[in-house]
Amino acid sequence: MKIGIIGSGNMGRSLGILWAEQGHQVFFGSRDAEKGKATAELAERGTQGGTNNQAAAFADVILWTARNIMPKELLSNPEVLDSKIIIDCNNQDIPEGFAYPAILESLAEKLAKNVPQARVIKAFNTIGQEVFELAPEPLKDYRVSVFVAGDDEQARKTVMGLAEGIGFLAVDSGVLRNARLVEGLGDFIRLIMIGQKQGAYATISINVLPTAQGQRLGGRQASSLK
Ligand SMILES: NC(=O)c1ccc[n+]([C@@H]2O[C@H](COP(=O)([O-])OP(=O)(O)OC[C@H]3O[C@@H](n4cnc5c(N)ncnc54)[C@H](OP(=O)(O)O)[C@@H]3O)[C@@H](O)[C@H]2O)c1
DSSP states (O other), rough: OOEEESOOSSHHHHHEEEHOOOHHHEEESSSSHHHHHHHHHHTTTEEEEEEEEEEEEHSEEEEEETTTTOHHHHHHOGGGGOOOOOEOOOOOOOOGOOOOOOOOOOOOHHHHSTTTSSSSEEEEOOOHHHHHHHTTTTGGOOOOOOEEESHHHHHHHHHHHHHHHOOEEOOOOOEEHHHHHHHHHHHHHHHHTTSOOOOOOOOOOOOOOOOSSSTOOOOOOSSSSS
């Protein structure tokens, strides 16, 4: 797969290297072409580097790491994204005291509105950079969930495959509107991670359990609550 990285910071560099290790063709984009090239040199494995515009033109799948910066602001020709998959891994700025307002529109939905012909997928925003450092081994053993939300089912499957290829357990999280909840989860995991001691990193794993035998608590009764 051809993968373009928009912004060669912590997320872009880490995911780009991991995907290159899996045999994908990766182009590291940056506002500064020299930084993109330097990241490709670090990544090796035939990766390329340059500008964000070049990365967007090169790829079929684009990792968007520029927080709250929209394609129409950042790219000289945003139409190049039409029909491509854009993975939005962004979280909001942390407000003072973690006092988050309710999320009325996710960053991913905002991105999708900016480039309506692209297929935007929310993913990886609940995964700290430190967790990627463990991928794909020994990460696989921990069965860490990556929540994948987006309106295009095929695009969701593609991104789930990219997550599983580097050692995560992908969780199909449905339509893009659900990114509001996934972003809330990202905010929550950051809250938890900030309280961890150095060298320990929180993750979220969804466990699917068997039905209890006997229902000794009376089982789930009918309820009028929605
Ligand atoms: N780090 C984590 O553990 C983590 C985990 C989950 C989600 N996230 C989310 O992922 C996103 C990226 O995080 P990160 O850790 O990779 O941050 P980062 O290391 O600061 O990298 C972000 C990159 O975005 C680009 N950028 C920054 N300001 C920009 C602007 N005004 N215009 C255009 N591009 C700009 C820069 O790339 P160039 O300098 O190459 O242009 C920068 O290196 C954030 O929304 C963050 O909340 C981060």
